[in-house]
Amino acid sequence: MKSSAVKRLLFLLLICLVQPLSAAEHPNIVLVFIDDMGWGDFSCFGNTKASTPHIDSLAKEGIRFEQFYVNSPICSPSRVAISTGQYPHRHRITSYLASRKANKSRGIANWLDPEAPMLARFLKQAGYATAHCGKWHMGGQRDVDNAPPITDYGFDVSLTNFEGMGAKLLPLTEVPLKNGGVKKGRIWQDAARLGEPVEWILRSKITGGFADKAVAFIDQSQKNKRPFYINVWPDDVHTPLFPSPTNWADSQRGLYQSVLEEMDQQLARLFDRICNDDALRENTLILVCSDNGPEKNAGSAGPFRGLKATLFEGGVRSPLIVWGPGFIAPPQQGTVNKTSVFAAIDLVPSLLDLAGVSVPKEVHFDGEDLAKTLIGKSHQSRSAPLFFRRPPDRKEFRHLKNLPDLAVREGKWKLLCDYDGTRPRLFNLETDPGEAMNLTDQHPELTERLIKEVLAWNATMPVDAGDPKFNTTQKETK
Known part of the structure; x- marks a missing residue:
């Protein structure tokens, strides 16, 4: 038997032996990872053109971090970093995953090795209920149809989109016409072969579909008295942009603002489920951030130079909100941390610390444990420098030259x-x-x-x- 098969068998045996954790003793964790949103796009981070009241409400009771980074200016490697606590380059994922030919030409893997040190798996091994709801993009896309299912990475259940294996929501589009009608369409029709069941849902409502899945998982976890870890990773606000026809706009920036507001409204049902439940409110951490900087003429990088795909601040600095009234002392609630410098790779060891979960000695993170910083007990920054490498296909990017x-x-x-x-x-x-x-x-x-x-x-x-x-x-x- 191959060593990988032996490791997987031992892991399954360990899961069977794990005693369920007490939900009252271990914090629930929800990680909201928004797609292609700029540092300055939440209204609490300075956006005056659109309103994000439900996310802002988390900031009013939590902490806003102004010097938080993701570890790549593009999708797939950024997701690898926040999942593993390691630089994504270690896993040969340094740009967005695409077709086999495109991946090979750029020298990157077709999918993340399922034996990578996953935050979700460590929590599951400790007895957490784990779910992934939303975009995956770490394997299983285009013609890469034999990638591992998302549940191989430490998740009990998953619901994804066209860039992941397993059950999925796929987008129906509606575009208003000048004559008053609506043009209807479908995107990624062939993605059904990457996993079923498939539900077709309006592109403007998909974030709500992922939120509904997360709420149902919370309900089941509470019933089973188990702590939970949930990824809620919307497609929004990635282009192409399809807000509801009633919120349509004539410009790319206007479409973006409409999608941003609708995303905030759809996430509200998830936030309300937690905030309005006394037990969950006192024992849940919600983290909200973006996977990389914005597209040109869509999101805003605030005061920073650069956009998605660049190593300038606008490409890699992300807004971060951490909410958790049971963990953040009242004097720190509603504050802004302007000084602590840390990154997505630091979230993994920090959240494991807050969850009271240890990892095997042979596991080495590039991230550092900054648990006290996350909950306002410290303003410590990571001690080691942060390093970045551009995606291999982004030396030239649209109007940007010789990056x-x-x-x-x-x-x-x-x-x-x-x-x-x-x-x-x-x-x-x-x-x-x-x-x-x-x-x-x-x-x-x-x-x-x-x-x-x-x-x-x-x-x-x-x-x-x-x-x-x-x-x-x-x-x-x-």
């Missing part, structure tokens, strides 16, 4: 450069959050040190097709 390859954030400093260390740009984010003034000439020693650090980090990661060394590496491994 930097690598980046590092250390303290107040941010450095970007190319794979060989050339074209360095150094920014003091305390005084220049918009990354407008290159300070390399003023700080040559700091620049040289940070270049060495980010090049050394990158050398420890598998090479993808964005790196000039990729072709040489491929030949050597054949």
Whole structure:
């Protein structure tokens, strides 16, 4: 029997032996991971063109974090990071997963290895009920139809969209016509082969479908007296944008604002289910953030430079709201943390700490335990620098040309450069959050040190097709 099969058998035996946890003693966790939303898109983060009252209500009782990062400026690797607590580069997922041919040409995997150290699996092993509701995009898309099901990654149940294996919601579209009619359509019709059952639902209502699945799972978990961990990962606010016909707009930005508001309204049923239940209210953590920066002419990166797919702040800095009245002391509720610098990889060890769940000694996270920061008992930042690498297919991206390859954030400093260390740009984010003034000439020693650090980090990661060394590496491994 192969070692992987033995490990899986041992895992199943362990699950059978686990005693159910007491829901009253272990916090429930809900992670809302929004798609392609900018740092400045919640109204509590400065959006004056659209209103997100239900998400804002979480912020009023929770903490807003202004220096939280995701670990990639694009979808799939960002999801890997927040699921594993490790840099996604370790798993050879450095851009969005697509067809087999496209993945191979970019030097990336077709799916995340199911033996990766998953937050959901650690919690499930400890007795949590676990569910994934929403976009997956870590395997099972386009012609990649033999990826592992989502339940192989530590989830009891799953409901996804066209970028994941298993039960799914697929989108019906309605576009208002000038004559007063409505043009109807379907998107990703062939995705049904990636898993059933399939339910077709209006694209403008899909977030509500995922929220309903999460609410039903909460109901069942409460009935079974088990703590729960739930991913709620909407398709929204990813383009193409299909708000309800009654909320249609004439511009891309207008369509985006309509979808954003409808998403907030549909998530309200999930938030209300938790907030209006005394037991859940005192023993649940809700985290809300975005997987990467916004598309051009859609979302807003606030005061930051750059968009989705770039390593500038607008591509990798995400709004984060943490809500949990039972864990956040009243003086900290409704506050803004402007100083703590940390990232999605840090959420995994932090949430495991808050859940009272330990992991095997052989598991090593790139993330750090910042549990006290999440619940307002500290303003600590992660101690190690944050490193970034651009997606291999994003050297040029639409109107953006010759983008930097690598980046590092250390303290107040941010450095970007190319794979060989050339074209360095150094920014003091305390005084220049918009990354407008290159300070390399003023700080040559700091620049040289940070270049060495980010090049050394990158050398420890598998090479993808964005790196000039990729072709040489491929030949050597054949």
